[in-house]
Amino acid sequence: MVSPHGIQFAAHLISSFYGELCSKVCECLLRRGTLTLAQIIQSTELSRENVINCLRVLIHQNCVQAFAVQREGAFGEAPRIVTQYMALFNNIIHKLRAPKFMQIVSEELGKDGLMQHGRLSLKRIIDRNEQTAGSSDIHVVRESFIRLLNARFIERCPAPEPFLAPPAEDEAPAKRRGAKSAKIAEPKTTEQRALAAAAPMESMRFLMEMDDLPEKNDDESSDSVTHRKKRKQDVLKSDEDVLDANDKKEVLWRVNFEELVRRLRTKACISYVKTKINDEAGIVLSAILDLSGRPESRQKAEKTAYLSINAIYDEVIKKEGGLGMDFERIRVSLNQLGCETLSTGLDESYSIGTHLSSFSYFNAVVESVVLRRYGREAYRVFRLLSKAGRFLETDKISDSTFVEKKDAIKILYKLWKDDYLHMEKVVSSGARQSLFLVWRVNKQTLWEQVLDEMYHAALNLRLRIAHEQDRGKEVLQLPREKLVGELEKKYKLLGKVRVILESSLMNLDEAIMLFHDF
Amino acid sequence: MSRSLVSPSSLKRKRPETQLPGLVDAEHAILNLIKSKKDLGIWTREIKLETKLADNVVTKSVKSLLAKGLIKEVVNIQNKAKKTYMAVEFEPSKEISGGEWYNNGELDKQLIDALKLVCFRYMRMQKVATLEGVHNEIKKNGVVTFDISSQQIGEILNSMVLDNDIIEVKSTGLGDYYSIPIGKTCYRVAGGAGVAKGPRMGAFATIPCGACPRISFCTSDGVISPSTCVYYTKWLGIDF
Numbered sequence: 001m002v003s004p005h006g007i008q009f010a011a012h013l014i015s016s017f018y019g020e021l022c023s024k025v026c027e028c029l030l031r032r033g034t035l036t037l038a039q040i041i042q043s044t045e046l047s048r049e050n051v052i053n054c055l056r057v058l059i060h061q062n063c064v065q066a067f068a069v070q071r072e073g074a075f076g077e078a079p080r081i082v083t084q085y086m087a088l089f090n091n092i093i094h095k096l097r098a099p100k101f102m103q104i105v106s107e108e109l110g111k112d113g114l115m116q117h118g119r120l121s122l123k124r125i126i127d128r129n130e131q132t133a134g135s136s137d138i139h140v141v142r143e144s145f146i147r148l149l150n151a152r153f154i155e156r157c158p159a160p161e162p163f164l165a166p167p168a169e170d171e172a173p174a175k176r177r178g179a180k181s182a183k184i185a186e187p188k189t190t191e192q193r194a195l196a197a198a199a200p201m202e203s204m205r206f207l208m209e210m211d212d213l214p215e216k217n218d219d220e221s222s223d224s225v226t227h228r229k230k231r232k233q234d235v236l237k238s239d240e241d242v243l244d245a246n247d248k249k250e251v252l253w254r255v256n257f258e259e260l261v262r263r264l265r266t267k268a269c270i271s272y273v274k275t276k277i278n279d280e281a282g283i284v285l286s287a288i289l290d291l292s293g294r295p296e297s298r299q300k301a302e303k304t305a306y307l308s309i310n311a312i313y314d315e316v317i318k319k320e321g322g323l324g325m326d327f328e329r330i331r332v333s334l335n336q337l338g339c340e341t342l343s344t345g346l347d348e349s350y351s352i353g354t355h356l357s358s359f360s361y362f363n364a365v366v367e368s369v370v371l372r373r374y375g376r377e378a379y380r381v382f383r384l385l386s387k388a389g390r391f392l393e394t395d396k397i398s399d400s401t402f403v404e405k406k407d408a409i410k411i412l413y414k415l416w417k418d419d420y421l422h423m424e425k426v427v428s429s430g431a432r433q434s435l436f437l438v439w440r441v442n443k444q445t446l447w448e449q450v451l452d453e454m455y456h457a458a459l460n461l462r463l464r465i466a467h468e469q470d471r472g473k474e475v476l477q478l479p480r481e482k483l484v485g486e487l488e489k490k491y492k493l494l495g496k497v498r499v500i501l502e503s504s505l506m507n508l509d510e511a512i513m514l515f516h517d518f
Numbered sequence: 519m520s521r522s523l524v525s526p527s528s529l530k531r532k533r534p535e536t537q538l539p540g541l542v543d544a545e546h547a548i549l550n551l552i553k554s555k556k557d558l559g560i561w562t563r564e565i566k567l568e569t570k571l572a573d574n575v576v577t578k579s580v581k582s583l584l585a586k587g588l589i590k591e592v593v594n595i596q597n598k599a600k601k602t603y604m605a606v607e608f609e610p611s612k613e614i615s616g617g618e619w620y621n622n623g624e625l626d627k628q629l630i631d632a633l634k635l636v637c638f639r640y641m642r643m644q645k646v647a648t649l650e651g652v653h654n655e656i657k658k659n660g661v662v663t664f665d666i667s668s669q670q671i672g673e674i675l676n677s678m679v680l681d682n683d684i685i686e687v688k689s690t691g692l693g694d695y696y697s698i699p700i701g702k703t704c705y706r707v708a709g710g711a712g713v714a715k716g717p718r719m720g721a722f723a724t725i726p727c728g729a730c731p732r733i734s735f736c737t738s739d740g741v742i743s744p745s746t747c748v749y750y751t752k753w754l755g756i757d758f
Binding site: 395404418460508 | 595596617619624625627680690723724728729730731738744745747753755756
């Protein structure tokens with residue numbers, strides 16, 4: 001389940017991009033989980049037509065995934081197929097990152113405005129390009145497309161409505177065998193199964209088959225209407241089906257968020273290491289990640305394969321600032337990065353965790369919040385508990401952190417009230433029965449709590465931006481000539497405010513993206 | 519005067535002792551009780567409960583014992599209001615006194631800060647330092663008047679680690695660590711990123727919401743909301 005402010009933030013984003021109605025439908029799915037069309041209609045109290053239209057938009061924009069399940073008929077009725085819809089929270093949040101994604105694509109492949117919209121078939125991409133760029137050279141477009149595909153910035157869309165077979169009979173006895181065996185094969189939730197079923201096979205995901213390429217502009221493609229609005233209507237054909245019949249036949253492509261997020265994360269990882277340790281460590285990490293390439297499967301690799309020191313050296317000296325490094329300095333950096341080594345005879349190789357969690361990013365973020373919100377003594381207390389990873393008693397905390405005992409209690413209580421700590425009461429048995437309080441940081445709940453606060457903050461930033469724009473709208477609407485004296489000052493101030501808020505939002509969004517990875 | 523002593527053990531303890539000259543029975547009983555508590559001490563109310571003597575008797579006896587220099591009053595860090603008494607031959611336990619870092623029931627911040635500064639300066643010069651190195655430096659420096667132990671220095675260093683002023687590392691034997699055995703714990707000054715600097719780490723903490731004590735009350739349209747937030751107004755430097 002998504003955290004409360006996560007839901008609010010997602011709903012707000014959908015509202016900004018696609019309107020109130022879509023936002024209502026989306027919020028309903030986020031709050032109540034996977035639902036059928038009938039359930040959505042009932043819950044949102046919108047008309048059937050409105051809900052269907054919203055779902056179409058949301059599916060097209062990759063914010064919702066549909067899937068079909070078999071439902072047992074009631075009272076001897078035959079089982080029927082029912083379509084359910086689930087919200088894709090991560091993809092919704094990615095909408096905020098669209099400009100960053102475009103930047104990465106253009107950095108890597110030059111100016112390429114191909115994938116701006118939810119999902120498109122290659123034919124439509126070419127048609128659209130014809131209008132915007134005015135050129136009808138499909139070869140250029142095709143080449144761009146292939147470049148994007150090879151870089152994995154785009155991927156095949158998942159199946160629009162995969163069918164989930166009911167869980168196989170032999171799964172049931174396994175559960176009966178006892179909790180132990182059930183734990184070994186953790187049953188996937190319906191949502192996880194739906195996503196897995198919808199996803200194209202790994203081998204197909206980035207594969208474009210020859211007959212996908214149109215040879216020439218067909219006149220039949222009457223979808224090459226000039227008006228974008230009309231195009232959207234083509235996709236959202238008004239029939240009983242939520243999904244456009246065409247969608248089911250053509251291969252559709254969409255932005256591959258995974259790859260873009262991976263690249264952003266790698267960049268941020270290296271930059272974080274540079275700040276935390278030093279530039280050299282950043283260079284070495286960059287070399288290692290380049291050598292390791294991307295993980296082959298959808299599974300996130302916990303750490304890289306073992307790389308020999310020679311291979312690392314060869315890669316490091318290619319990097320900017322890396323030419324002057326020698327084996328010794330590389331080894332020092334590897335040690336600082338916390339790499340695992342494996343030395344067998346003449347071989348010396350290293351492996352490193354691929355997640356920011358390896359570099360205690362999570363801790364850094366949370367600790368900085370604790371410092372600013374609760375003060376330096378609380379910072380020490382929190383860090384102590386965070387490192388200890390187990391329950392510590394009040395006196396022990398106060399001693400180790402050099403905080404007066406009475407202050408320690410106050411701090412601990414405040415942190416506990418805000419859900420940053422767990423607390424338990426322990427009664428010691430013996431001659432003197434006394435009550436002790438013990439405290440602990442629980443990483444899981446803490447992560448959820450802080451992430452929720454970050455979503456809350458992101459939402460607040462967006463609301464404040466809207467508020468400031470609204471407040472200053474009179475000034476903003478004035479023509480340039482009128483902006484003199486006081487008005488000019490106000491105008492400049494509005495601009496400054498906007499820059500502060502928007503850049504903070506961008507930074508916070510990046511922090512959320514990295515934090516979410518924990 | 520009749521006395522009723524609670525525990526037979528205190529009776530046992532009483533018999534082998536020769537009566538100290540000049541002490542009445544009440545004072546004796548109380549003194550023995552206090553002695554039995556060793557370095558934990560005992561406070562007035564407990565003395566009254568355990569000896570079951572009358573209030574004024576206890577008060578008078580305690581005063582007398584104090585005057586005779588047989589017991590002393592110590593500050594109890596757990597509860598400063600409780601007057602705690604201890605036999606002179608004992609030193610208050612850590613539980614009562616708060617430990618070496620407490621002076622008269624309060625944390626000796628001046629001492630701690632002074633020590634931290636000396637440690638930090640030494641480490642900045644050395645780049646890498648071991649516990650022993652720092653300990654020797656402190657002793658040499660003469661910044662403390664008492665005989666400071668290695669363990670106490672360790673506590674100071676750990677506190678500095680918690681403050682993120684220094685970091686704890688294990689020696690690799692290479693580079694800066696060449697003179698330190700591999701695997702030994704040592705300390706170095708934390709790099710510039712002591713506390714979440716830079717946009718990515720500090721992104722949340724540097725906006726008002728990150729530091730806000732009222733974030734749990736904040737809603738989009740409530741009394742506390744981003745549109746009305748005074749912290750935002752201040753942060754943005756706007757007042758129109």
